[in-house]
Amino acid sequence: MPWLVLDPEGGPVEPIRRYLYDFSARNRPGSVRSYAYGLLRWWRWLRAVGVQWDKASPAEVRDLVLWLRAAEKPRNSPRRTSAATAGKFNPITRKRNLGDGYEPRTVRHSNSVVRSFYEFWIEIGEGPLLNPVPLDRRGRRPHAHHNPLEPFRAEGKIRYNPKVPRSRPREIPDEHWKDLFGAMRSNRDRAILALDISCAARASEILGICGVDVDWGDQLVRVRRKGNDAEQWLPASPESFVWLRLYLAELGPLDLNDPVWWTLRRRDHGDGLRRHPMNYDALRAVLRRANKLLGTNYTMHDLRHTAALRMSRDESLSLRDVQTILGHAHLSTTADIYLIEDEAQVIRRVAEHLAEREDRARQPLPPVAVGYEAADLAVLFGGLPR
Template sequence: MSGGARDVGSLQLPRVGRVAEPGRDGLPVEVVDAAGEPIEAITQFIRELTAGDYASSCRSYAYDMLRWWRFLAANDVEWDHACREDVRDLVLWMRSADNPQRRRSRPDTPRAGAVNARTGKAHLPDGYAPRTINHQLAVLSRFYEFHRSFARGPLVNPVPTGSRSERAGAHGNPMLPVAPHRRGAYRQKVPKQTPRALPDALFDELFALMTSHRDRALLAHYISSGARASELLGMTCGDLDFGRQTIQVIGKGTLAVEKVPASPDAFVWTRLYLAEGRVSPADQPLDPGAPLWVTLRGSRRPLSYTAMRAVLNRANAKLGSNITLHDLRHTCATRMAADPNMAITDVQAVLRHKSLTSTQVYTTVELETLIARTLEHHARRADPPPPRPHPAYDAADLALLFGDGQA
């Protein structure tokens, strides 16, 4: 950066370039400039990610790189001349700018941060979340480290090294939680949030609003298997095991094939959905490689996350709620954790968490449950049971002397 400090508060990023899917030469995505030509430095980076089994992350990486490219263009800085001050100003801009993905165009849209009365969850803020900023920094750091390994770009990575790298060789007790550590430069503090499960009555209302067997089957699988939104939507017909009542999903991040149990109700709704013949004609066997969840109108296409979210948004509009697909995973986990017959390690296995600490957040008592138990406590104190007689007295004699109600 040359000259004085930037006025990041008034900075507007130019709407130049875009993320194209799929990319050329077999790449899942690519970032192109205003002329529609691939940006070579980013293309090389995405090609490296794709070769390293990070193809599922390429899309989010591409959007982070597009944001960085637009920021550099707004400040007339070439990517290979970026410095630490440029990264700092990007963080300052993201802390103050509105996220275009959260733009509220309807006048009846709840204000940012308002708590929804049905779910108890706050509506998303207008700006970029701390996790988004931290992800941006991680992507940029990896991008510049990749080019440095080929002697391209700045000699020094413009993204300051996080404190985690200083602890890479540290030893600790694997049975204990990871000790807290100091955040690296520009890394944002992520507030600790307790996952909120849907009350049973609210989920029943949500389920009743589903208008097709497909949507009922999906909700039943989400609430009983705890599968992530993308995992369930990516299933094929061969991923169903009606005999063992399990489904097979591609784990997010790990890309491993994992089996997850689901409820009998989920498989009943799935059979009703398949019997409609939308996935495959009723007189023909299912193609194991065909997408399981498809659109109900027009030409048959795999059901996308955006389309499923639209189903949920229509229900939210009627319920006055702000339920997300991930809330169903939280609800499944909370229900299982509250079951005394399920060990916390069983819940960990169903959710496929690597660390037990990730599962233990679901053992927190829900606010609605806490309120109900507290009211029961006050009711017991207001109407205490009669004192128990001394064991030396015979209960039959006391009943004969004082009557059944006095014993």
């Protein structure tokens, strides 16, 4: 088992262990870790309220949701420089910084984890009769109009899920992108950003690239998709390959099956000083240093959004092309996220409309035709048209 939840005596919690054993056979290790932490929170909550796991009711789920919405997240170290900006909007990027409390998406994920856990035990007949995480069906019969040619899907939403406001994709403007790229301190960091802004891959997919996954002739990189681990070749910009070549020249000989991205500093972990493969925490540190210098709060996922929005506005690319590059399973996912009106363009057009109205209001009224009285026309039509 890649992850386990331990009891106070140091032994594995058997109900969670059996669930994660089944869950790990169907999902990636990263998902197992996320679900294990969600069940750890649920187990601590049941211990705090004095309820056995197979005796839990919707009341315990409701109270946990209320507690998560009011509590502060535990932190390994107290906030220092970010204490004044937690939960507030950045004036440059106009993005909200994460606060000290649990976000609505975290609460929704917690509910999904607990519901999945009890669905497993109800299915094998060793759990409670009813799932303590109920669904709101609003009085409709489940699968009332089901198409027999399509598979059954879960209907209804979890009752105590908080609403998540829909937000538009976070795009980095061109002038801010130049500042962010200029804040990089090594050819490795420049290569990562240039590669990500051109191929729109996720951060974990970029970090998983090996030497054999780089096609220098056709300027392609092969990534392994986050959801299904499928391999896919993505085109990248010539500029990104220039920075990649400069970085590899500094790194030295690289085996084709070795990761492309390595730490710049050599560290001793008991086997002598040597470089280590770059992980997600090291990549976050690169962005954190740049954000501190620029006063921004950009993330690697902002680069993916920026690349996708650039492609969606290109008339030579279809929406199906964008879907393929992003690796979305459904075309509707790409359309719902990226087929939106650019907010900056809307503001510009509305401002031009208001300015044009002001110009028309300052122009003199046209003369009235012979035989008509201007006052009579104003009463009849409510003022002469401009």
